[in-house]
Amino acid sequence: GAVVSQHPSWVICKSGTSVKIECRSLDFQATTMFWYRQFPKQSLMLMATSNEGSKATYEQGVEKDKFLINHASLTLSTLTVTSAHPEDSSFYICSADTDTQYFGPGTRLTVL
Amino acid sequence: GQNIDQPTEMTATEGAIVQINCTYQTSGFNGLFWYQQHAGEAPTFLSYNVLDGLEEKGRFSSFLSRSKGYSYLLLKELQMKDSASYLCAVLSGGYNKLIFGAGTRLAVHP
Numbered sequence: 213g214a215v216v217s218q219h220p221s222w223v224i225c226k227s228g229t230s231v232k233i234e235c236r237s238l239d240f241q242a243t244t245m246f247w248y249r250q251f252p253k254q255s256l257m258l259m260a261t262s263n264e265g266s267k268a269t270y271e272q273g274v275e276k277d278k279f280l281i282n283h284a285s286l287t288l289s290t291l292t293v294t295s296a297h298p299e300d301s302s303f304y305i306c307s308a309d310t311d312t313q314y315f316g317p318g319t320r321l322t323v324l
Numbered sequence: 325g326q327n328i329d330q331p332t333e334m335t336a337t338e339g340a341i342v343q344i345n346c347t348y349q350t351s352g353f354n355g356l357f358w359y360q361q362h363a364g365e366a367p368t369f370l371s372y373n374v375l376d377g378l379e380e381k382g383r384f385s386s387f388l389s390r391s392k393g394y395s396y397l398l399l400k401e402l403q404m405k406d407s408a409s410y411l412c413a414v415l416s417g418g419y420n421k422l423i424f425g426a427g428t429r430l431a432v433h434p
Contacts, residue, residue: 245421255411255424256367305366313422315366320367 214240216308218316225296233291233319235306240285242308247279249320250303251258262289296323326350328425330412335431336402342396344428346412354415357422358386358397370397371408399430407432409419 214324215238243264248256260281261269271278280292291299301323306315307313328348336342339422348356359367373379375389375407387397397410410423 244420253429255426256422256424258421261421303364307422309420312369312372313420314369315359318364318366321363 213311214308214314216223216306217318218304218306218319220319221317222320222322222324224322227297228295230292230294231321232297233293233304233306235289235291235316235319237287237314239306240308241309242310243286244309245283245289246307246309247281247289247291248305248307248314251304258307259291292319293302296321298323326414326416326423328412328414328423330425330428332426333429333431335401337433338402338404338434340402341398341400342430344399344400344412344430346359346395346397346413346425348393348395348414348425350414350416350423352416353390354417354420356369356386356388357410357413357415358384358395359413360412361407361427365406367411375429402432404432404434406430 372387410426
């Protein structure tokens, strides 16, 4: 089956720093990737749709200047949380779209 | 607007059958997914319905009625490892965005 990886799997950082999360489709090409955020005991909330070679489409309420998305190739999308604050602590999950969406294992971000 | 409703929590006994309901109201519909998610892990795909009716896959079945905006996930012969959250998600929009419900936490007891 299709495999999606994320790196890092967890990260702890100080408030004010930036964190980059990578999402890779390992055995297929994905024109579209999605970034989700999930707070404890809540469901996944779509943050943005990442399209290879074009600008990402952000959901309402998601700051595009804070959550920078780059989809540089058909197998890699990156999410950079800029100037992270404790309220950004969450579980960030990406998915890659082929015939269905395959999810990465997630990245747990903790901002101190 | 987009709205997907499912019960917050359910409990069931090992070996029994449980049905998790999902109702939806979305601006577009390209299919409905069910995912299983264990705590701290990413969701894993269970089923996909785009036409009305029942899709069976082993111990798991999923039903869809598009006219009623309704789906259910049926789990048979429950096992302890089935304790997890079950997420109902509707595929909507030009980029095939997945809109998730809040999830149903299922606890299976011996």
